[in-house]
Amino acid sequence: MKRAAIITSSDSGYRGEREDLSGPVIREILEANGYSVVSAILLPDDRQMLSDAMAEIADQNKAELIVTTGGTGFSPRDCMPEATKAVTERDVPGIPEAMRAYSAQFTKRAMLSRAAAGIRKRTLIVNLPGSPKAVRECLEFIISELEHGIEILTGEASNCARK
Numbered sequence: 001m002k003r004a005a006i007i008t009s010s011d012s013g014y015r016g017e018r019e020d021l022s023g024p025v026i027r028e029i030l031e032a033n034g035y036s037v038v039s040a041i042l043l044p045d046d047r048q049m050l051s052d053a054m055a056e057i058a059d060q061n062k063a064e065l066i067v068t069t070g071g072t073g074f075s076p077r078d079c080m081p082e083a084t085k086a087v088t089e090r091d092v093p094g095i096p097e098a099m100r101a102y103s104a105q106f107t108k109r110a111m112l113s114r115a116a117a118g119i120r121k122r123t124l125i126v127n128l129p130g131s132p133k134a135v136r137e138c139l140e141f142i143i144s145e146l147e148h149g150i151e152i153l154t155g156e157a158s159n160c161a162r163k
Contacts, residue, residue: 088118
């Protein structure tokens with residue numbers, strides 16, 4: 001079974017002042033698509049803590065996919081893309097580009113997303129927005145293609161032909 005980890009970035013959520021509504025949406029979509037969610041953590045908007053969590057999951061081969069939510073906007077504390085880029089070895093710019101293009105059909109504010117995606121060892125890391133609505137739109141749009149990318153990354157792809 002494919003393994004996934006979820007990381008939510010939220011200062012107020014970490015302090016217990018706000019419920020994480022996006023993490024559960026990610027879990028629902030991942031599980032509906034055959035992923036086992038091996039970890040779901042909520043951290044503050046702290047670049048080092050976020051980077052350390054992603055690196056640990058990838059380096060210890062805990063999951064083939066890490067999906068993050070939050071911290072991709074313009075707030076001075078938003079640092080998820082920077083935390084992601086600090087630990088990834090290879091960028092995967094097509095994923096956030098595709099999400100922004102798709103989301104732009106619903107809101108022009110999609111252009112304000114700073115989401116990133118990349119690879120560390122045999123783990124794909126993808127940043128999603130912070131709102132449950134945007135998380136659902138973006139993850140449902142990319143989920144089938146993520147599976148193919150992960151199969152290639154892990155050497156499990158039986159056919160590299162385009163679908």
